[in-house]
Amino acid sequence: MATAILLQPRTPPDYHRIASSKLTIPSDPEVSIPVGILACDPLLRSLDTTVVSATIVQPPAAAAEKSKKATKKAVAAPSLPTEPLLHVQLHDTVIFPEGGGQPTDIGTLTVKADGSSWEVLQAKRHGGHAVHYVRVKGDADAALKAFAPGTEVTVALGDEGYERRYDHMSMHTSQHLLSALLETRLDVPTLSWSLTTYPSPCYVEVPRGLTAEEVLSIQNEANRLVFEGRKVHVEVEELDNSAEPTQVQKTESGRAIGKALPEDYTGGVKRVVVIDGVDRNPCCGTHLPSIHNLQLFLLPHTEALSRSSTTNARLYFLAGPRLITYLTSTHNIAARTSAIMSCGPPLLPERVSQVVEERKKVEKRVNDLEAELAEQIAKTVLADQATKAGEGLVATHLHRVEDSTNALGFLSSVASAVSSKAEKYLSSRPYLFVLSSTPSTQTQNTSSVVLVIGSDDKIVKQIGDALKVKVGIKGGGKGPRWSGKYTGVWKATKENTAIADVLNEMQS
Numbered sequence: 091m092a093t094a095i096l097l098q099p100r101t102p103p104d105y106h107r108i109a110s111s112k113l114t115i116p117s118d119p120e121v122s123i124p125v126g127i128l129a130c131d132p133l134l135r136s137l138d139t140t141v142v143s144a145t146i147v148q149p150p151a152a153a154a155e156k157s158k159k160a161t162k163k164a165v166a167a168p169s170l171p172t173e174p175l176l177h178v179q180l181h182d183t184v185i186f187p188e189g190g191g192q193p194t195d196i197g198t199l200t201v202k203a204d205g206s207s208w209e210v211l212q213a214k215r216h217g218g219h220a221v222h223y224v225r226v227k228g229d230a231d232a233a234l235k236a237f238a239p240g241t242e243v244t245v246a247l248g249d250e251g252y253e254r255r256y257d258h259m260s261m262h263t264s265q266h267l268l269s270a271l272l273e274t275r276l277d278v279p280t281l282s283w284s285l286t287t288y289p290s291p292c293y294v295e296v297p298r299g300l301t302a303e304e305v306l307s308i309q310n311e312a313n314r315l316v317f318e319g320r321k322v323h324v325e326v327e328e329l330d331n332s333a334e335p336t337q338v339q340k341t342e343s344g345r346a347i348g349k350a351l352p353e354d355y356t357g358g359v360k361r362v363v364v365i366d367g368v369d370r371n372p373c374c375g376t377h378l379p380s381i382h383n384l385q386l387f388l389l390p391h392t393e394a395l396s397r398s399s400t401t402n403a404r405l406y407f408l409a410g411p412r413l414i415t416y417l418t419s420t421h422n423i424a425a426r427t428s429a430i431m432s433c434g435p436p437l438l439p440e441r442v443s444q445v446v447e448e449r450k451k452v453e454k455r456v457n458d459l460e461a462e463l464a465e466q467i468a469k470t471v472l473a474d475q476a477t478k479a480g481e482g483l484v485a486t487h488l489h490r491v492e493d494s495t496n497a498l499g500f501l502s503s504v505a506s507a508v509s510s511k512a513e514k515y516l517s518s519r520p521y522l523f524v525l526s527s528t529p530s531t532q533t534q535n536t537s538s539v540v541l542v543i544g545s546d547d548k549i550v551k552q553i554g555d556a557l558k559v560k561v562g563i564k565g566g567g568k569g570p571r572w573s574g575k576y577t578g579v580w581k582a583t584k585e586n587t588a589i590a591d592v593l594n595e596m597q598s
């Protein structure tokens with residue numbers, strides 16, 4: 091019997107390359123290793139380490155509101171509670187502090203002495219060091235005590251944290267590949283990029299739209315490199331703080347982009363991410379050690395931005411777990427629609443446009459027939475009244491049971507036909523017609539519509555008022571027309587009788 095053995099992927103030993111003889115990774119457990127050479131990049135899931143410092147911090151009240159506004163589509167950092175938080179610096183960590191357009195990781199800290207587990211809600215870079223934002227359990231002083239300097243802890247991503255990070259790393263590494271190809275093959279720089287919330291496609295913003303051919307050529311080139319399995323590694327050296335600071339370009343959201351370091355990046359290391367033979371780019375994010383698993387899918391057109399002052403456009407892309415999720419959901423949508431339309435997915439556009447065309451024709455036919463029917467109804471009801479003897483007010487009620495999408499519109503057509511023919515059929519006798527319509531199935535929430543027309547505005551108003559009071563129809567009107575709505579079950583024995591009584595009263 092064959093047995094499959096799942097190997098935990100490990101970061102290759104040559105992933106981190108120290109490019110300077112002067113740079114050493116601090117081994118003193120009382121010293122915090124600067125961001126850029128932390129163990130968090132990229133595949134380690136948990137690590138035993140020690141606490142360097144811990145403080146209790148009251149989050150500013152406005153912080154939550156501010157972060158909501160700043161990031162529209164980009165991944166929002168997990169929200170922080172309003173209670174005090176524990177800020178913990180460790181000697182080393184597997185929890186990535188947000189940076190380089192990549193959001194924060196989440197995870198846990200377990201105190202080795204008592205096995206207590208603490209939730210890491212966010213990690214942020216303070217200067218050149220990672221700070222873990224830990225949820226305080228119970229008393230703040232006790233929490234502070236649990237994380238006394240030198241305390242041995244296990245820092246871990248956990249399954250949820252690793253899945254989140256694996257997705258972020260996949261999209262981030264693909265972004266490097268995509269931006270490099272756009273730049274070198276099409277001379278199109280990346281102005282910014284957004285790591286959107288899973289599972290939406292991420293995008294790069296570029297200064298102009300791209301043709302479908304350009305998009306396809308970049309996708310083909312990227313996937314050729316993916317097939318080759320180009321390796322990724324990082325090169326680190328000490329940060330030269332004496333050098334002139336490079337101007338950091340920023341996007342509207344204030345995110346630093348391009349080949350420079352953030353202004354507040356102090357005390358860390360200089361770090362360049364290299365895709366073999368493709369790209370070298372300063373970046374503090376986490377990246378997969380190879381692009382071999384990162385089949386790239388580019389949405390086949392760029393999206394022009396609505397801002398009129400710019401020709402900037404967005405190119406959306408998918409890779410890794412998001413690509414599989416996207417394929418699954420688009421497949422399911424196509425399969426469900428195919429089942430409804432009884433055809434294979436390739437025929438869907440044709441079948442759907444057929445149905446839309448047919449529907450337009452049917453709608454026109456229904457409109458024509460309704461107009462003809464309205465004329466016919468008007469003639470019948472008028473002819474019927476004309477045969478009745480008398481001199482005074484002609485008053486009658488016509489009730490219809492029908493399932494129309496626009497019942498009031500149809501009654502309106504009947505009413506117009508009645509008023510245009512009244513003179514011919516009724517000579518100069520005053521008239522009053524109540525028209526009503528109810529759907530064939532009714533519940534307590536069903537609406538029936540009522541329309542009144544008459545030769546005398548005053549009588550129309552009078553009957554409208556009476557219908558409100560005696561039948562419970564809500565409505566109003568102007569001049570010779572009054573319309574209203576009845577909610578509930580319309581019964582011939584009740585509502586029709588009540589209307590007949592109102593009309594009889596009017597006539598006498």
Ligand SMILES: [Zn+2]
Nearest residue numbers: 190262373375
């Ligand atoms: Zn990066």
